[in-house]
Structure formats: structure tokens, C-alpha cells
Amino acid sequence: MASPVFHHAVGTLQSHRGLHDSGLRFSHDLGFSVKLIPKGLEAHIGLSRRSLNGCERKYGVIKASSASPTSVAGPISSPSINDTNELQKKSSEAALILVRHGESLWNEKNLFTGCVDVPLTKRGVEEAIEAGRRISNIPVDMIYTSALIRAQMTAMLAMTQHRRKKVPIVMHDENEQARSWSQIFSEDTLKQSIPVIKAWQLNERMYGELQGLNKQETADRYGNEKVHEWRRSYDIPPPNGESLEMCAQRAVAYFRDHIEPLLFSGKNVMIAAHGNSLRSIIMYLDKLTSQEVTSLELSTGVPLLYIFKKGKFMRRGSPVAPTEAGVYAYTRTLALYRQKLDDMLN
Numbered sequence: 001m002a003s004p005v006f007h008h009a010v011g012t013l014q015s016h017r018g019l020h021d022s023g024l025r026f027s028h029d030l031g032f033s034v035k036l037i038p039k040g041l042e043a044h045i046g047l048s049r050r051s052l053n054g055c056e057r058k059y060g061v062i063k064a065s066s067a068s069p070t071s072v073a074g075p076i077s078s079p080s081i082n083d084t085n086e087l088q089k090k091s092s093e094a095a096l097i098l099v100r101h102g103e104s105l106w107n108e109k110n111l112f113t114g115c116v117d118v119p120l121t122k123r124g125v126e127e128a129i130e131a132g133r134r135i136s137n138i139p140v141d142m143i144y145t146s147a148l149i150r151a152q153m154t155a156m157l158a159m160t161q162h163r164r165k166k167v168p169i170v171m172h173d174e175n176e177q178a179r180s181w182s183q184i185f186s187e188d189t190l191k192q193s194i195p196v197i198k199a200w201q202l203n204e205r206m207y208g209e210l211q212g213l214n215k216q217e218t219a220d221r222y223g224n225e226k227v228h229e230w231r232r233s234y235d236i237p238p239p240n241g242e243s244l245e246m247c248a249q250r251a252v253a254y255f256r257d258h259i260e261p262l263l264f265s266g267k268n269v270m271i272a273a274h275g276n277s278l279r280s281i282i283m284y285l286d287k288l289t290s291q292e293v294t295s296l297e298l299s300t301g302v303p304l305l306y307i308f309k310k311g312k313f314m315r316r317g318s319p320v321a322p323t324e325a326g327v328y329a330y331t332r333t334l335a336l337y338r339q340k341l342d343d344m345l346n
């Protein structure tokens, strides 16, 4: 029997719509169940985008409203406050790992990259593997990446190091055929899998007419101050590109709509994304002001751990090594998970 530690990671297969008689559907409804507790009642729902959207409506999970100049948290409408408070009181604990992709070929060349889809360098591959080593004892039930290959490579390479050895599987729901052709017909195999969701909303900020330009040459041409403003200010966009505020409007909205409900339900989530899409999410998690976020810098391939508990995000920094005692002292759940891995593998 699965231990309590693994129970939520494994999930429960449901015979809801989307499970065919002949087999288990993974790509659309993912085949996992999520337990949410609305207003004192328990309900199992399928973990699909469709049902999560329903759950957002039903349980009042907050949609990001247009970001205020000082915080991407934005105002919360009153019906949501009640439902969310209710969920917060009862929600389980979950780990959230954020990782910026490893070094890309354009990072190496010092070019503005934005939404240009550039792969990792050899060093970036090594950084991703090292990131995976550092989080190899932390539970991961769901993975979100941007639509860009450098984030996807990072997530996949990181997971090669994970001690639980579940298989990350990319979800394809771009059309009905993709959904149907990527079904999995074994319950056991499903239990050993981690769904990987690609979302363009987590992409790097669109850098407009700076994409492909050399950062140093651009600073020489327009001045350090102007280029720094384009790169790090909250609300000033680069020419025909997205400001951090604009990037936050899609990235934070996606986080709140799709990822926060999973954390509420106790799912452990890893997000592999980009310098600026992650800066906007961290601004939301840490409640940074538009001034504070200007000095936030993320290194390539460094994982950041948050614990989500009672509706609050607690930043736990970056685990330096897989066995770093401090990481497991953070919560009993993480310590138990690691103990379970040790028992299983030794």
C-alpha cells in the first residue's frame, strides 16, 4: 500500500469522462484526481484544464486582475475572498520549485532572446542536470514549462536526476487527435508518470525589436541607463516588446489560474521557465513592489524552493545539495518524503 507520503503524488484514477472503457486517458484529463475541499465538502475532480477552469469558477480561485503599479497580486473580488479563505484553512502543504532554464546559446553570445526559441549550451545542459541533483529528494507531481525548448530541456534534464524515477510525460492537447494518440492504457504506468504541461504564458518576456541584438552593443548605442530601464524596469517596455508588467499579466494570471489550485490540493509542482516570467511570478509570491523587483536577478539553472501552506508561500531559498539537512527540516512532509525515498532505494 502506498504510504501517506506517496499517496498524493500517485493520485487516484477516476472513471470520469475522458477515461475510455478500453484504457486510461492521460493527455486530456491526465488521469489524476485532485482533492479540493470547497466549503466543507470534499470533491474529486479530474485534473484537466477544463475541470481546473471549472474548479476555479466553483471554488473562487482568484484570477489575476490587471496588475497594479506596485504589486502583481492585484485586488481580489469579495466572493473569492471567502472561498479562498476557506480553502486556505484546509489546504494541504505543497512544494513549489521554480527554475530558470540553463544557459542558452544566446545567453552565451549575450544576445537579447525573449521569445526566440534557442536551445541550451553544453554548460546549460550541465546546469540543468545540477539543478535536478539539488532537488532530487523533493517531491514533484506536476511540471509546467514554457513553450520554449530551453525551459523544456531544463525540466527534462533536471528530472533525469530525481530519485523517485517517475517519467515526465509531455501532455499534447493541441487537438483531439493529439489527445487521443497520446493516451496511456496502463494504470501502473500512469502512476509512475509526471504530467508536463507546456504553456506559452510562461514564456520569456517578448523583447520586441531587441530580440537578436547584442546586449553590450545595444547599451553602447542607446546608453546603459536606457538599456537597464528596458531590461529591469517594471512598466517600461523595450521597443515593441513587453514590459515586466505585461509579462506578469499573462504569467501570473496563468500561475493563479492553473498552478495555485494544484498547490492548494497538495500537488507538488515544478516550473521551468525564464528570467523575466519567473521574476514576475516571484514578485507575486514574495509580494515585491515594482521598485523591489527591479533588483531581482535570477541565475540560470538555480532551483528555488517555496513551501505553500495555508494559502501562503514561504520562500525557502535554493537547496544547495540533495542531502542538505536544512531543506528537510523545513517541513515534516518533505522529511518524510525523503525518508521514504531512502527506504525505497537503500
Ligand SMILES: O=C(O)[C@@H](CO)OP(=O)(O)O
Binding pocket: 107, 111, 112, 113, 114, 115, 204, 207, 231, 275, 276
Ligand atoms: O535576453 C533575454 O531574453 C533575457 C534573459 O536572458 O535577458 P534579460 O537579462 O535582459 O532579461
